[in-house]
Amino acid sequence: MKIQISDLYFTYPTGVEALRGISFMIESGEQVAIVGQNGAGKTTLVKHFNGLLQPTSGRVLIGDWNTKEHSVAKLARRVGYVFQNPDEQLFSKNVGIEVAFGPKNLGFDSERIQALVKDTLAMTELSDKTEMNPYDLSATWRKMVALASIVAMDTDIVIFDEPTTGQDAVNVTRIANVIRNLREHGKTVITITHDIDFCAENFERVIALSQGKVLLDGKANEVLGQEDLLATTYVDPPQLTRLGKRLGFKETVRNQEEFLNALKM
Amino acid sequence: MHERLSFYTKRDSLLHRLNPLTKLTLVLGLLLIAFVTPWYWTPHVLLLIVIFPLSFIGKVNREFFRAFLRLIIPAATFLFLMQAFFQPIGQQVIFKIWFLDITKESLLFAFRNAMRIIVMVSSFTLFLLTTHPSELMSDLTRRGLPGQFAYVIISTLQIIPQMQAKAQTIISAQRSRGLDTESNFIKRAGSVFPLVGPLVFGSLVEVEERAIAIEARGFTSTHPKTSLRDIPDRNIDRILRWLLIILIIACIALRIWLS
Amino acid sequence: MAIVTLDNVTYKYPLTDSPALKEISLQVNEGEFVAVIGPNGAGKSTLCYALAGFVPHFFKGELTGTVLVDGKDLLKSTLNEWVLHVGLAFQNPFNQISGAKYTVFEELAFGLENIGIPRDEMISRVETAMKLTGISDLADRSPYSLSGGQQQRVALTSILVMQPKVLVLDEPTSQMDPIGTREVFSVIRTLAEQGMTVILVEHKVEWIAQFADRVIALHDGQILLEGTPSEVLTSDLLQGKGFGISRYTSTAREAKKLGLWKKETLPVTLDEAAEGFS
Numbered sequence A: 001m002k003i004q005i006s007d008l009y010f011t012y013p014t015g016v017e018a019l020r021g022i023s024f025m026i027e028s029g030e031q032v033a034i035v036g037q038n039g040a041g042k043t044t045l046v047k048h049f050n051g052l053l054q055p056t057s058g059r060v061l062i063g064d065w066n067t068k069e070h071s072v073a074k075l076a077r078r079v080g081y082v083f084q085n086p087d088e089q090l091f092s093k094n095v096g097i098e099v100a101f102g103p104k105n106l107g108f109d110s111e112r113i114q115a116l117v118k119d120t121l122a123m124t125e126l127s128d129k130t131e132m133n134p135y136d137l138s139a140t141w142r143k144m145v146a147l148a149s150i151v152a153m154d155t156d157i158v159i160f161d162e163p164t165t166g167q168d169a170v171n172v173t174r175i176a177n178v179i180r181n182l183r184e185h186g187k188t189v190i191t192i193t194h195d196i197d198f199c200a201e202n203f204e205r206v207i208a209l210s211q212g213k214v215l216l217d218g219k220a221n222e223v224l225g226q227e228d229l230l231a232t233t234y235v236d237p238p239q240l241t242r243l244g245k246r247l248g249f250k251e252t253v254r255n256q257e258e259f260l261n262a263l264k265m
Numbered sequence B: 001m002h003e004r005l006s007f008y009t010k011r012d013s014l015l016h017r018l019n020p021l022t023k024l025t026l027v028l029g030l031l032l033i034a035f036v037t038p039w040y041w042t043p044h045v046l047l048l049i050v051i052f053p054l055s056f057i058g059k060v061n062r063e064f065f066r067a068f069l070r071l072i073i074p075a076a077t078f079l080f081l082m083q084a085f086f087q088p089i090g091q092q093v094i095f096k097i098w099f100l101d102i103t104k105e106s107l108l109f110a111f112r113n114a115m116r117i118i119v120m121v122s123s124f125t126l127f128l129l130t131t132h133p134s135e136l137m138s139d140l141t142r143r144g145l146p147g148q149f150a151y152v153i154i155s156t157l158q159i160i161p162q163m164q165a166k167a168q169t170i171i172s173a174q175r176s177r178g179l180d181t182e183s184n185f186i187k188r189a190g191s192v193f194p195l196v197g198p199l200v201f202g203s204l205v206e207v208e209e210r211a212i213a214i215e216a217r218g219f220t221s222t223h224p225k226t227s228l229r230d231i232p233d234r235n236i237d238r239i240l241r242w243l244l245i246i247l248i249i250a251c252i253a254l255r256i257w258l259s
Numbered sequence C: 001m002a003i004v005t006l007d008n009v010t011y012k013y014p015l016t017d018s019p020a021l022k023e024i025s026l027q028v029n030e031g032e033f034v035a036v037i038g039p040n041g042a043g044k045s046t047l048c049y050a051l052a053g054f055v056p057h058f059f060k061g062e063l064t065g066t067v068l069v070d071g072k073d074l075l076k077s078t079l080n081e082w083v084l085h086v087g088l089a090f091q092n093p094f095n096q097i098s099g100a101k102y103t104v105f106e107e108l109a110f111g112l113e114n115i116g117i118p119r120d121e122m123i124s125r126v127e128t129a130m131k132l133t134g135i136s137d138l139a140d141r142s143p144y145s146l147s148g149g150q151q152q153r154v155a156l157t158s159i160l161v162m163q164p165k166v167l168v169l170d171e172p173t174s175q176m177d178p179i180g181t182r183e184v185f186s187v188i189r190t191l192a193e194q195g196m197t198v199i200l201v202e203h204k205v206e207w208i209a210q211f212a213d214r215v216i217a218l219h220d221g222q223i224l225l226e227g228t229p230s231e232v233l234t235s236d237l238l239q240g241k242g243f244g245i246s247r248y249t250s251t252a253r254e255a256k257k258l259g260l261w262k263k264e265t266l267p268v269t270l271d272e273a274a275e276g277f278s
Helices: A042-046 A095-105 A110-123 A139-151 A169-184 A196-202 A220-224 A227-231 A239-246 A256-264 B020-036 B042-057 B061-086 B104-130 B133-142 B147-175 B185-190 B192-215 B235-258 C044-052 C104-114 C119-133 C148-160 C178-193 C205-211 C229-233 C247-257 C270-277
Strands: A003-011 A017-026 A031-035 A057-062 A079-082 A157-161 A188-192 A205-210 A213-219 B093-097 B100-103 C002-012 C021-029 C033-037 C062-069 C086-089 C166-170 C197-201 C214-219 C222-227
Touching: A003 A042, A017 A042, A017 A057, A017 A213, A031 A042, A031 A196, A042 A157, A042 A188, A079 A139, A095 A110, A095 A139, A110 A139, A110 A169, A139 A157, A139 A169, A157 A169, A169 A188, A169 A196, A196 A220, A196 A239, A205 A220, A213 A220, A213 A227, A239 A256, A239 C247, A239 C270, A256 C247, B020 B042, B020 B104, B020 B133, B020 B235, B042 B061, B042 B104, B061 B100, B061 B104, B093 B104, B100 B104, B133 B147, B147 B192, C002 C044, C002 C197, C021 C044, C021 C062, C021 C197, C021 C222, C033 C044, C033 C205, C033 C229, C044 C062, C044 C086, C044 C166, C044 C197, C086 C148, C104 C119, C104 C148, C119 C148, C119 C178, C148 C166, C148 C178, C178 C197, C178 C205, C205 C229, C214 C229, C222 C229, C247 C270
Parallel strands: A031 A188, A031 A205, A079 A157, A157 A188, C033 C197, C033 C214, C086 C166, C166 C197
Antiparallel strands: A003 A017, A003 A057, A205 A213, B093 B100, C002 C021, C002 C062, C214 C222
16 A cells, blocks of 8 residues: 655644655555654654644545545554554553454454454464453563554554664564564555664665655665765664775675675675 | 643732742631621622732732633632522522522522632632742641642642643554544443553553652651752741731631621 | 672562572672663563662562672661662653652752752752753753653752762663763763762663673573673673674674684674774
């Protein structure tokens, strides 16, 4: 499902102009990371994808739906949004019920809901915790429950808002696995992240925002190699990219595989 | 987003400079005098010759009258109508509306009660406009109010706007999971738990951390506490408080003597 | 000279089956900067609570062994006394704002009011601490109006004014954006350079490698490894146990297998890696 943003402007009621003319297209199945300093407009932009915010001017198309013409509940069929703080979402008696909440709201039949919940819990390594109360779990596992609740909605597009903040290496790997799983199922994945290494290793395309505008938009290797421009929106390049540059590599590398290949040459 | 929830308006006036306890005594005094004094026109007089002028002395007249017209008058009017129509007293029916008899006595009764309420709420409003909650709590703590009590009040005031913001985020998050907050009432009634649940449970998580944080800063220390702010309690404050207390006692005595 | 000594400390939270800390013994010298790493659930936060006295005095549960700070025994002290020796700051800056005060200056004085410090000394301590952590310009702001990085610096400063002997920091940058992280690390570095004894739980190993004196790797409630940053952060022992290690280290390890990394020790920082690969 395509996402088309045309000339998007957004000003908050307080008068702050958060988005100042954004246009781009995301094809079905793409994996896109959105980076940039706090206040650049990342969350504001992404909230337009599921209708939480409406453009002040410009247009947002999710597939063939103009977000102006559909409620947030309706757009939730096409766009899943994983919020940053799981505690702002979790309320059910147990994990199973919590994960079923989204699919239930979308009106799926009980067979489909059961299947989706089962598969999602397996994907997020929560199967053995199905009967537990989310608030009896550690912060790490609550994060996975929140993630599972959205993934179970089986939407074509999934948005992650800072998924790895505060997570340890093990959980970051788990989250990366979920994203890879989504990719294999042809879903479009969009993430906002400060963790540039996580971004480099899991996303093909990077959009850098600065002060409400698109600063850079392109393949991860191209964007992440532009140190100086990225610095203007307080984004440091990934560790291996920096190392590659220091060693004088011609091409920008963004993960271990590329680095070792470049080293061999 | 509001940073804090309080009426306090910063000005440099005689009222602002009075000690918080003095102002509190004044409010109590006005309240008691309005309710206890047998003369019918007491509340009306208090409002006109004490409360209104004080709002000017306190340089908060604009804010005061805005609150007065927007909140106090409508609320008091409602009360007046309720009492006048639904608490019939006496015999002299002035007019009928439908099946309700309106008597002269109940009109007079309701009017006086409404005015008493107005005096009470107005004096509190004036108090809140001219007293910073932090100042009030510091002063009361110095006089012996338990520190925990003051903490609960102030932190509640500050946390409300934060809670509102949090509630907004929760609503957004649940809407994004397909929760319908726009259609019919029955559906909306069922959506209470997904909205209230995270607010309550999430807050419990935060509360424990905050408890640790304030504990780490000696909150439960049994040491006698000191205060950063020095809230003056001048002679005029003491004199005013004593005068008010005498006045209150006199009114109560008058009431007892006359009945 | 050891200012912190843990001797065979085992602790179990109430209503749990297994201990969160198992026979932990460690020593920290005065002025040392020790970093603690480990996967979630390893017991890092519990260790911080044990150092700061919240375990067992706040959380209850059974603690065996000895915790000594500056010669004082935790099990023989009350929490009220203990917080004067050990300061604690943690992940979420928002939850560390007391909510009792309307300006940053008053917020910083909150702790001192509680312990009965005279007004003049209060003011002087707050002003000194603010200068040290670089937040003097925030004095009149409401704590709730600040950014995450600013709030976290206020939280650190509010602990600093209590003048503890030891500062325990539990993942203070985990929820910060890059700017906030930089600000907080800068403050921690300043404090460490000023001679404060700092125990820092962190995931960002690259920074730890540059500034910590020693690293302790915690796993499943026990100390797995202890030593210099280079020794611990490049150790093979950390493999496959959920420790987050620097990509320079993991890449160099792979490169070594391919014969592309010639040095004996693996790098942790960018500089070490650049030097080793060129």
